[in-house]
Amino acid sequence: MKSFHGRVVTPGLISAPALVSRGGVNTLASFQKALQFGDKMATCGDQNNTDLYGKEMAGKALCLPQTIGSTTGGLVLYCACAMKRQPACMLFSEPIDSLAGAGAILADVWLDEVKMPVIDSLGKDFLDFVKDGMLIEIKEDGVVEVK
Template sequence: MKKTFKGRPVVPGRVTAEALVTHAGFNTLASFQKSLMFGDKNATCSDQNNPDLNGKQMAGKALCLPQTIGSTTGGMVLYTAASMHRQPACLLFSKPIDSLAAAGAILADVWTDQSMPTVDNLGEEFLDYVNSGMKITVEEDGTVTVESQG
């Protein structure tokens, strides 16, 4: 079964990846800190305050989240993760993206050869519907298709 959502493309792009979902605010620095400091190429989430993601691989996943929270370094953390080839396949926000996360996604797009399509304003229904492990396809125009297993 497929369900389609329409958001605003912040960084346009096409990608298909497995969903990784959090219903809590995403602390970019806490989540990527160990990966960027100690060489974890899978970008295992190190935010012990996020039970949805802690200990799970973020690199190459369709990261589905409401919003980012925490440090003002968030944008540079996203850019650095992309420059080290440890970024999520895409960032999918149910709410409007904040300026720091937007800056990081845009800098990663402009300054690295890594793709990290970013879409916001997908709505609460999106975050209520999607579960980790589902197949996500993102289109250039901000269309996000979620496929459930079975």
């Protein structure tokens, strides 16, 4: 087990299996099937992300460096939360971008029944250590334990 400390963007305590992307995640391309075609498991549709393509993202601890792509990124995350197709949490090794941050914060504030904790600035060592399937636990104050 190893602990990492980041900055809390949206709070919450959670335990979920890790799903890791070493490259940036294009939220629109990744969640498009979930939002448009009713894929409740949010299978990643981004062919350019070989780490995630074809894998189910709903209910997983999505570990990534950053999000990339279109200006719809925040809205896509908000909609995934509103449709209950979001990752269990999002864990960024780098500081979160403003679009993903806006989507996560709006979902946290506006959606009563949905939680998607987000921690950023976990550092490069976090992505070097974590592997798909490892158990992730978010504790108080931005502490992330990887088992």
